[in-house]
Amino acid sequence: KEVVFDYSRAAEFISAEEMENFKTTVMSAKDTLVNKSGAGNDFLGWIDLPVDYDRDEFARIKKAAAKIQGDSDVLLVIGIGGSYLGARAAIEFLTNSFYNVLPKEVRKTPEIYFVGNSISSKYIADLKQVLAGKDFSINIISKSGTTTEPAIAFRVFKEMLTEKYGKEEAAKRIYATTDKARGALKNLADEEGYEEFVVPDDVGGRFSVLTAVGLLPIAVSGADIDRLMEGAASGRKKALETPYESNSALLYAAVRNILLRKGKTVEIVANYEPSLHYVSEWWKQLFGESEGKDNRGLFPAAVDLTTDLHSMGQFIQDGARIMFETVINVEESPAEILLNKEDVDTDGMNYLAGKSVDFVNKSAMNGTILAHTDGSVPNLMVKIPEQNEFYLGELFYFFEFACGVSGYILGINPFNQPGVESYKKNMFALLGKPGYEAQREELLKRL
Ligand code: PA5
Numbered sequence: 001k002e003v004v005f006d007y008s009r010a011a012e013f014i015s016a017e018e019m020e021n022f023k024t025t026v027m028s029a030k031d032t033l034v035n036k037s038g039a040g041n042d043f044l045g046w047i048d049l050p051v052d053y054d055r056d057e058f059a060r061i062k063k064a065a066a067k068i069q070g071d072s073d074v075l076l077v078i079g080i081g082g083s084y085l086g087a088r089a090a091i092e093f094l095t096n097s098f099y100n101v102l103p104k105e106v107r108k109t110p111e112i113y114f115v116g117n118s119i120s121s122k123y124i125a126d127l128k129q130v131l132a133g134k135d136f137s138i139n140i141i142s143k144s145g146t147t148t149e150p151a152i153a154f155r156v157f158k159e160m161l162t163e164k165y166g167k168e169e170a171a172k173r174i175y176a177t178t179d180k181a182r183g184a185l186k187n188l189a190d191e192e193g194y195e196e197f198v199v200p201d202d203v204g205g206r207f208s209v210l211t212a213v214g215l216l217p218i219a220v221s222g223a224d225i226d227r228l229m230e231g232a233a234s235g236r237k238k239a240l241e242t243p244y245e246s247n248s249a250l251l252y253a254a255v256r257n258i259l260l261r262k263g264k265t266v267e268i269v270a271n272y273e274p275s276l277h278y279v280s281e282w283w284k285q286l287f288g289e290s291e292g293k294d295n296r297g298l299f300p301a302a303v304d305l306t307t308d309l310h311s312m313g314q315f316i317q318d319g320a321r322i323m324f325e326t327v328i329n330v331e332e333s334p335a336e337i338l339l340n341k342e343d344v345d346t347d348g349m350n351y352l353a354g355k356s357v358d359f360v361n362k363s364a365m366n367g368t369i370l371a372h373t374d375g376s377v378p379n380l381m382v383k384i385p386e387q388n389e390f391y392l393g394e395l396f397y398f399f400e401f402a403c404g405v406s407g408y409i410l411g412i413n414p415f416n417q418p419g420v421e422s423y424k425k426n427m428f429a430l431l432g433k434p435g436y437e438a439q440r441e442e443l444l445k446r447l
Contacts, residue, residue, distance in 0.1 A: 001385035003235065003394040005248035007255050009369055010324070013378040014258055019251075023244050026254045029408035033401075034240065038408050040415030045202030046400055049210050050232035050393070057197060058225075061212055064175055064195055065219035069109050072173070073134040076127075076157055077217045078116035079141035080149045081285060082205020083177075086396070087141075087217040088114055089282040090209065092275050093392055094223045109222040116140075116153035124156055131160065137173040139220075141213050143199040145183025148427070177212045204415055206286045207400055210393070224389045231393020238394075239401040249398050252380070253406040259324045259378055260298050260410075266323035268316065269302045272365050273330050275387070277304055280328070283399055290403050290414040297410065306364050313368075317375045324378040327369065332386050333358040 007014065032038035034047070068075055077087060091112060096102055100111040111134075115127055138161060140154045161170040176189035177197040189196050197212030199205075208214065210232055219225045239249040256267060267287070269280045280302035291297035301323070303312050316325065339360075341353035352360060369379045382398070384391050407414025429439035 001391075002238070003248065003385070003391055003398050004383045005252045005398070006381045006383060007251065009373060010255065010259075010378040010380055012373070013262070013324075014255060018258055019254060022254045022258060025257075025409055026250050026405065027244060029253070029405045030250060032408045033404045039413035043202055043204045043207070043415035044404075045200045046204075046207035046210070047236070047404075049200075049203065050229055050236045050397065053210070053229070054198070057212060058215070058229075060195075061197065061215050061219055061225070064197075064216060068137045068175075068220050069222075071135060072110045072137040073104070074111045074113060074131060074136040075217065075220050076131075076136060076138045077112060077114050077141065078138060078150045078153050078157070079114075079177075079213070080117045080147060081289075082208050083141040083143060083147075083150065083199075083213055084114060084117045085206075085278065085282040085285050086209025086214040089278040090214060090218045090223065090228070090392060091221045092278045093387060094218075094389060095221050097275055099221070110137075110220060112217060112221055115157070116150035119149055119152060124153060128156075128160065131157075136161065137175065139175045139177060139216055140185065141177040141199075142183075142185050143179055143205055143208070143213075145178045145185030145187075148424070151184075175216060177216065204417075206282075206289055207415075209282070209396055227389035228393040231390035231395075232397045233393070234390070235394035235397030235401070239397060248382075249401040250405060252382070252398075252402045253409060255380060256298060256324075256326075256406060257409045264298075264322065264324045264378065266299045266301055268323050268325045269300070269328060270305050270325050270368075271302075271328045272305050272361055273333075273387075274304060274307075276328055276330070279395070280304070286399055286403050287406075289417050289420070290407050291410055291412060293412050293416075293419060296412055305368065306361070309364075309368065316372055316377055321376050324380065325369075325372055326380040326382060327365065328382050328384065329365065330384050330387050333361075334387050 033044070036044050077084070091099070096107070099107060100113070113127055113130065115124065138154070138157055140150060142150050158170070158174065161173060164170070165173065171192045171194055174192070174194040175197065176185055176194045177199060178185040178189065180186075180198040180201070186196070188194075197216060199208055199211055199213055203211055210229065215225050218228065239247065244250050269283055271277070271280055284300045284302055287298070287300040292299070303316070316323065337357040339349070339352045339355055339357065341350055373379050382395070384395060404414055425436070425439065426443055429436035429443050432440065
């Protein structure tokens with residue numbers, strides 16, 4: 001069993017000949033990535049991460065996770081973008097759907113809340129209420145150490161932690177994941193004596209889930225980070241060594257670029273499991289931030305199904321024909337719920353008696369795939385055998401590798417994000433940050 005990309009349902013939109021003709025382009029993009037000869041080649045540390053990571057730090061991550069599990073009711077994870085989405089995707093994929101509200105004796109690990117991924121006063125105030133009377137620790141994650149959203153949340157919750165425990169004990173409850181040498185957070189962590197974890201120089205935010213950025217919060221949730229890394233190592237081996245014709249990551253990169261060239265400018269990732277919502281969010285960031293530049297790229301969108309079949313389903317079936325759909329299919333549900341027969345069949349559901357809820361879900365999925373295909377929406381599928389750490393590791397690596405290759409096929413640098421700076425400059429100017437005085441005047445005139 002393994003994570004597999006399957007495009008057999010899109011056969012009427014992509015011919016075998018087109019795939020063969022595209023092979024040279026894909027293999028050249030793969031070589032550019034693996035030989036580190038393309039744009040952004042100083043950010044390719046993620047390629048070997050699953051087999052070449054800091055074992056000592058990995059052991060420290062497990063130790064810190066055990067300490068947090070022992071002394072905290074709650075872990076606050078503060079970060080945004082690549083310093084946020086991977087951990088959240090993994091935790092929601094691997095744990096109970098109602099993790100935070102499970103009785104503590106059942107969950108056995110701390111509640112985990114994410115903050116610093118918006119600038120919402122309400123969210124911060126609401127979270128402060130949740131923390132009242134609870135023992136908590138903070139994992140502040142910022143590679144640059146200067147990002148506004150997490151920095152603001154950290155100020156608020158550091159203050160709360162210090163009021164509760166005093167400066168010295170609070171410092172022992174703060175774990176800083178940041179650059180190994182530079183940045184405001186690194187300086188503060190050194191000064192205050194926080195335990196520090198490193199975001200490697202050559203790993204960009206959206207490729208950092210398998211570093212301490214993702215691993216510490218994931219380990220605190222009780223997930224097995226060894227299995228996660230083993231899965232990623234397996235994904236890496238397959239991506240690097242399997243021939244084009246059966247290489248999931250390469251085929252996915254090929255198919256999405258062929259479809260883009262045919263005018264399909266939107267890729268919708270569709271999951272049929274609510275616990276994959278944040279996997280889709282992580283995927284959106286990975287592909288959106290990597291490929292959307294120089295006026296190019298596929299627009300990555302996501303839907304949760306069958307939920308959104310009752311909203312976005314109309315557009316996908318019948319609206320502007322601009323998209324293709326990539327279904328992420330968990331083949332074996334972790335739970336089996338059987339439907340029973342009722343004496344009076346008021347709701348007309350007795351025909352499903354003896355069937356499992358997952359059978360209904362899979363039937364909805366298969367029916368939708370055919371309907372969307374009939375509506376000229378090419379359907380691709382990424383199959384995940386089971387929802388566990390190993391296959392999640394494979395999935396993360398599969399998408400990361402496909403993203404690198406796809407970005408080079410597209411002719412852009414997949415590893416920078418110059419566009420993210422524009423809003424920051426305007427925000428700093430409007431906030432009156434020193435050094436932005438001239439821009440401030442200009443912007444105020446326009447508002
Ligand atoms: O992928 C990226 O590089 C970004 O999404 C960053 O992760 C995000 O902006 C947060 O940056 P930092 O970790 O420096 O606070």
